[in-house]
Structure formats: C-alpha cells, structure tokens
Amino acid sequence: MLLISCPNCGSRDETEFHYGGQAHVPYPENPNELTDRQWAEFLFYRDNTKGAFAERWLHSTGCRQWFNMLRDTVTYDIQAVYPMGTPRPDAPAPAPESGTASTAADSTTTGTAAPDISGTSTSETSTTAPEGATK
Amino acid sequence: MAETAAPATSYEKNLSLRVTPAAQLRAAFETGSVQGVVELSEVSFLTMVGLRVNRTSDTGQRVTAVTGGLPAACGAVSGTGDTSVLWLGPEEFLVVAPTEAHESLGGDLIQALREALGDGEGQVVDLSANRTTFELTGPRSRAVLEKGCALDLHPRVLKAGTALSTEIGNIPVVLWKTGEETFRIFPRASFADFLGRWLLDAMREYASPEVP
Structure with missing residues (x-):
C-alpha cells in the first residue's frame, strides 16, 4: 500500500486515490491535421519507463483534486508531488512528447496505408482459400 | 373520504412519508449499542x-x-x-x-x-x-472506527471539531469528530445500510466482557 501525500489533504492511503496515467501528454494543437497513426500515438501510446515516471493522480475520496507525482516504477519511491500544469521537477528537457510523437509518426506514415491493403488482401485470400479447401 | 382531505400544508404530508436511509436498522442500532461504551444512532x-x-x-x-x-x-x-x-x-x-x-x-x-x-x-x-448521518459515541468509538479507517484517529492528531473525507470499511464517507468521544459519519444514502451493519459488527465485541 502506498502512502501518498496529497497537496491538499496530507498523507492518505493509496485506496483513496485514482491513477490518471502518464503526465505531460499535451493535447495536439491541430488534431484535424494529424494522421490516424499520429492520433493513435497521442491516444494510446505511453511510456513504459523503468525508473522515475511522471504520472497524474486524483484524490477521489478526499479533496477530488488532480495532481502530478514523480514515482519510481521499480522502488515505488515517491520523489515529488507537484501541481497540475507545472513542469516535471527533475526534467532537463520538459516537453519532448510532441517532438517524438511527430517524428515517430513520420517514420510510420507508410505503415498506416499498409495495414489497409494487407487487410483487404488477406480477406480475399481467406475467402478464396476455404472454397479451394471445400472443393 | 376523510383521508382525501388534504393536509394543512404540503410539507406535513412529506414529513409523514419520509424514511431515513437506515430506518430499517433503528432497532438493531438500539440493541447493538453498549451503554456507556459505544453507542450508534442515526440522526435523521x-x-x-x-x-x-x-x-x-x-x-x-x-x-x-x-x-x-x-x-x-x-x-x-x-x-x-x-x-x-x-x-x-x-x-x-x-x-x-x-x-x-x-x-x-x-x-x-x-x-x-x-x-x-x-x-x-x-x-x-x-x-x-444525498447523505445520512450516523452518530457514534462513547469511549470505544475510536476503536470501532480504527477497524476500517486508515486515518490516524488518535486524539493527539485528530482533534475534536475536525472533519475529513475518507473511507470507513471501504465506504467513502465524511468523518466529523464533533466531540472528544463523538463522531458523526456521513455516508451516502445507498451505502447507509452496509455501513450501519458494518459498524454494528465492529461494535459487537464491546458488548461482552473483555477477555483478560
């Protein structure tokens, strides 16, 4: 059981809190201009850090306020608790998310078209194959 | 036809129809309370x-x-x-x-x-x-709450006149220490029956003499 220090309420049990996932994931400035791949990266792709990890928490049974927490994913050591909207306290480069997301999406833009083709081709082959099998 | 006559004011009718969320436990609260040790009641x-x-x-x-x-x-x-x-x-x-x-x-x-x-x-x-009110009072009230509340309820930390949102028996409540040995517990209405029975169960050991 973690003992989490809420900025408003002080130390409380982990069961009073809800986890809010990775912190510092900015909403895209122009969501309509994103490719499906980039949008998927924003929605679903998160870091799986071994070590210090910035995450959001909600003190749901207490003051019902969100806050950020820097937690070591190996030792569960809580290194810092800081308000929403403030940069990560230990980070030298605080906002690498948008840059990495765009470069990663560039390298995989061809990949988004590929699954469509492969998906249709596999469905065609899969429909033809059983016919041959039954005959 | 007499009962169709409207009551003098609408709220008189409302009062007669109102049922507290833990009304079904009223008798159990009376029998489960240990006089002078720990007593539980619902404030309506x-x-x-x-x-x-x-x-x-x-x-x-x-x-x-x-x-x-x-x-x-x-x-x-x-x-x-x-x-x-x-x-x-x-x-x-x-x-x-x-x-x-x-x-x-x-x-x-x-x-x-x-x-x-x-x-x-x-x-x-x-x-x-939204919520109902339980009043738990007596010298053993802190011991009862400590069975299901992770807060430090010791009087040197939790002073009388303090109210905290927390969990008791995994139920989210507002816990208000109104006196040195008196707590008011505000569970939501739908949790009142469970929490009332949970508190009765937690109080039961104090009804029998202490095992040396």
Whole structure:
C-alpha cells in the first residue's frame, strides 16, 4: 500500500486515490491535421519507463483534486508531488512528447496505408482459400 | 373520504412519508449499542447543502457572511450556531444544518445561500437527501472506527471539531469528530445500510466482557 501525500489533504492511503496515467501528454494543437497513426500515438501510446515516471493522480475520496507525482516504477519511491500544469521537477528537457510523437509518426506514415491493403488482401485470400479447401 | 382531505400544508404530508436511509436498522442500532461504551444512532434528515465557491472572491465573501465562515484548509470546520461548514476541497464545502433549516420546513438557509451566490461563479445545491448521518459515541468509538479507517484517529492528531473525507470499511464517507468521544459519519444514502451493519459488527465485541 502506498502512502501518498496529497497537496491538499496530507498523507492518505493509496485506496483513496485514482491513477490518471502518464503526465505531460499535451493535447495536439491541430488534431484535424494529424494522421490516424499520429492520433493513435497521442491516444494510446505511453511510456513504459523503468525508473522515475511522471504520472497524474486524483484524490477521489478526499479533496477530488488532480495532481502530478514523480514515482519510481521499480522502488515505488515517491520523489515529488507537484501541481497540475507545472513542469516535471527533475526534467532537463520538459516537453519532448510532441517532438517524438511527430517524428515517430513520420517514420510510420507508410505503415498506416499498409495495414489497409494487407487487410483487404488477406480477406480475399481467406475467402478464396476455404472454397479451394471445400472443393 | 376523510383521508382525501388534504393536509394543512404540503410539507406535513412529506414529513409523514419520509424514511431515513437506515430506518430499517433503528432497532438493531438500539440493541447493538453498549451503554456507556459505544453507542450508534442515526440522526435523521439533517439539512445539507453542497457549496462550490472560491472563498477569497467577492461571491465567496457574500457566502461567508451567510454561513459565518468558510473553512480554509483540509479538516477545518467553521460556521455559527447550528450551521456548520465542512471543508471538502479547496473550493468545495458541505453545509450541515438542523432539519428545520430546510426550505420544505420553512427554513431560509438554502434560499439565503442562493441569494448570496447570485450570478457569481459557484454552486449551491440542496444535498439533504444525498447523505445520512450516523452518530457514534462513547469511549470505544475510536476503536470501532480504527477497524476500517486508515486515518490516524488518535486524539493527539485528530482533534475534536475536525472533519475529513475518507473511507470507513471501504465506504467513502465524511468523518466529523464533533466531540472528544463523538463522531458523526456521513455516508451516502445507498451505502447507509452496509455501513450501519458494518459498524454494528465492529461494535459487537464491546458488548461482552473483555477477555483478560
């Protein structure tokens, strides 16, 4: 059981809190201009850090306020608790998310078209194959 | 045809129909209470108002004038007379007042709060039916609560006159220490039956003599 220090309420049990996932994931400035791949990266792709990890928490049974927490994913050591909207306290480069997301999406833009083709081709082959099998 | 005659006022009819969320446990509370050790009862139909306002704003100042203060920090309780204001969040408070303060009984508390809020930023919501009130009192009341509450309830940490949102028996409640050996517990109505039975179970060991 973690003992989490809420900025408003002080130390409380982990069961009073809800986890809010990775912190510092900015909403895209122009969501309509994103490719499906980039949008998927924003929605679903998160870091799986071994070590210090910035995450959001909600003190749901207490003051019902969100806050950020820097937690070591190996030792569960809580290194810092800081308000929403403030940069990560230990980070030298605080906002690498948008840059990495765009470069990663560039390298995989061809990949988004590929699954469509492969998906249709596999469905065609899969429909033809059983016919041959039954005959 | 006699019963079709309307009662004198609508609220008299409402009063006769109202049932508290833990009314079915009233007899169990009486038999389960251990006189002078730990006693449990349900306090019926307190008036509760959810208040959301920035206490330093002009609107907050107007609301403060009605309630007699808004608490500044976690655990604090303010208010004058019978009306108490419990801190729930930085801009969220729970006003607890006697039954008679409700507007259905001719009270003017909620209306006064609404008028104080005016068109300012904030919220005044009648939450009287949201939660019920348990009163746990006696020298063993802290021992009962400690079976299911992770807060430090020792009197050197939790002073009388402190109210905290927490969990008791995994039920989210507001726990208000009103006296040295008296706690008021505010569970939501749907949890009242479970928490009432949970507390009765936690109290049961104090009915029999202590095993040396």
